Structures are given as structure tokens and as C-alpha cells.
Amino acid sequence: MGCRYCNGLNVIKRGKRNGIQRYHCKDCRKSFQDSYSYQAYNLAIDDLIKSLLREGCGVRSASRILNISCGTVLSRMLKISKQVEVPKFQSFGCKFEVDEMWTFIKRKDDFTWITYAIEQKTKQVIGLYVGSKSKETIKPLIDKILLLHPKRIYTDRLNIYPSLIPRKVHKVFQYCTNRIERMNLTLRTHIKRLSRRTICFSKDKKYLEAHLRIYFWG
Template identity: 50%
Template sequence: MSRILQIPKSSVQMLLLRAASKVTRPMLSTSHESYEVDEMYIFIGSKNTACYIVYAVNRKTRQVFDFITGSRSKEQIGGLIRRLLLMAPAKIYTDRLNIYKSLVPRSVHCTFQYMTNRIERINLTLRTHLKRLIRKGICFSRSAVMLNACLKLYMWGKSSPMVH
């Protein structure tokens, strides 16, 4: 972008951060919906620094409820699950990662095979549209701040392909 617009890279970064600061997570008012939760493995800073994006998607609307970036620890994922449980979900579908068993109440937790198809499809779309999320490419995010800004703009921005 900086090459095409002939402006410094820092200006492009500043514009992206400013635009992302104006984007807020949509307030969902519907409860008793079903959600899918999954994580994506990516790199930040260099190909030696692993990071995870963990996010929840409404099964019916395919809208991203919330996301976190960082380690795949119980504390990190727990924050997302707690916010999701405030919505009083009918079901939460996850893969068979052991952390979910201790965080999601058994009454709403489902780990059936093929029940996370929608979020897995969104993972593929994210990796296709945002080249910084490709694992075996040469692109990666240099900072967590820029990664979060790009994810906010992609998932919740006004012209986002994720917003219906």
C-alpha cells in the first residue's frame, strides 16, 4: 500500500490502527443461539514465534462473536468462553481440545465430528483473504497490535465480507 500510494509505511500503519480503533465488536442481543469455537495457529514477529487466534462464530448467522490472540492457554480461552456463556448459548461446538472440557459446561458443550464445519470453512476463508495468516508462506504479522487491528477490520468493519 505504501508503495502504491507513495507514502511511508508508518503512515499506512497509523491509518489502519486509527480505522481499527473505531471498529467495535457488534452487540448481539439474541440468546440461546448455537456457537462454534475454534483456534488457528499463526506466527507473529518471525516464523519462530507461534500465536493462536481463538474465536467464536454464531452457527446460524456466521457472524464472529469475539476473538482473542495469544497463547492457547486456559486463561486466554477462558475469557472468550466466559463472554460467550453470558449470551446463554443453546450449544457450543468445539473440537476435541482438552481445555474446552474444563471451560464449557457439559450441558451446552458438544464435540461431535462435523459440527465445526462452518468455523473450519471460515478458517480457510480467513487464511485465503488475509495472507498474514498463512502458515507455510513468507507473510506473517510483525506485531500483535497490527494483527488485532487487521482482524477487527476484516471481521467487523463496515465493508467486511464477514458482516451480513
């Protein structure tokens, strides 16, 4: 086979990385994988990154486990998250919960909000918004639920919800009575786990969002 860089034929096998054969060109002294296995390698790495993130693994651990840089994990994470399709929820008359939690970005004094909606019975995540909370930013998420003719939408006491959700379906969490039920929510548990272990290291809102998309729907 020829060299990827100079097309020279003075190519020898030299070692393996993550099980993939590497080659070395004696003419230009560059190392590479042949393009076929390079493609396969890329797909395999994307799959591994996806599995690790879905397991609640952070970018740093993924980088360590796969022996690739954090920067590479981050850029691949963005790419993978763009391919993620949000599953369509199509049942009408269900009950939904909308909740927010805040999380740090980059530095300890810089934080943002994750607002998410789940269907109560299936715990399916219907939608997600990362960023500051306002009527304008949360509206698309609420509208998405309203299209499903919800029986009930539970939220906290945040003052923007009454203006977005019709009164007859809106219900505010009663923290004392619903507490055990709410503590059982897998989502909250996962998000807590994510935020503690991984999200704190998110450099940027877009990485945080990409991570969550892969985690929930990847």
C-alpha cells in the same frame, strides 16, 4: 494562503498527491497541503485503508496501492481498529463454534494463536483473541458466549474447554461428519486467505489483532 510552517505568504501551488493539491513555500522551501484538505485527505486515506483491509488486502499491498509507507499503514491501522465497535450479538439460544488457528508472526519460527467464536447461522464473529491459549486467556471469550445462553458450543478437543463450558452445552467437533459444513465456513476461508497472504507479515501481535478487528467488524 499562508505557509503552514513559517506563515509566509510566498506560497505557490505545486503538483498533486492522490488527487490533493500540494503547496510549496518559497520562503522556507517546505511543501504541504492546506489544513482543511489535509484533514479530508487523512479521512479519505483511513477509509481507503479500511476498505482494502476489509477486502483481505495486506499491509504491504495497501502501502503500494496508496503510495504511503508500510509504517504509516500500520500506525493508521492501529488507530482505525480502536474506533471499531464490536457489534452486539443479542439473540439467545443460538449455536456457536469456537476454533483456533495458529499463524506466524514476524519470523517463521515465531507464531501465535487466533481463537475466535462465531454464531453458526449468521456466521457473525462474536469474539476474538490473539495470543497463547490458556484457560485464563480464552475464558473472557467463552464467558461472552455463555452470557447469550447458548444452545450449544462446538469446540475442538483442546483440554481447556471442558473446564470453561458447562457440559450440557459443550460439544466437540466430529471432524468426519462436520467436515463439509466446516469447510463452508466463510470465516475459516477468510482467515486462511488472510493468513496466507497477509498475516504472515504481521510484525507484532497488536497489528495482527488490529487487522482482524477491522477485517471482521470495521
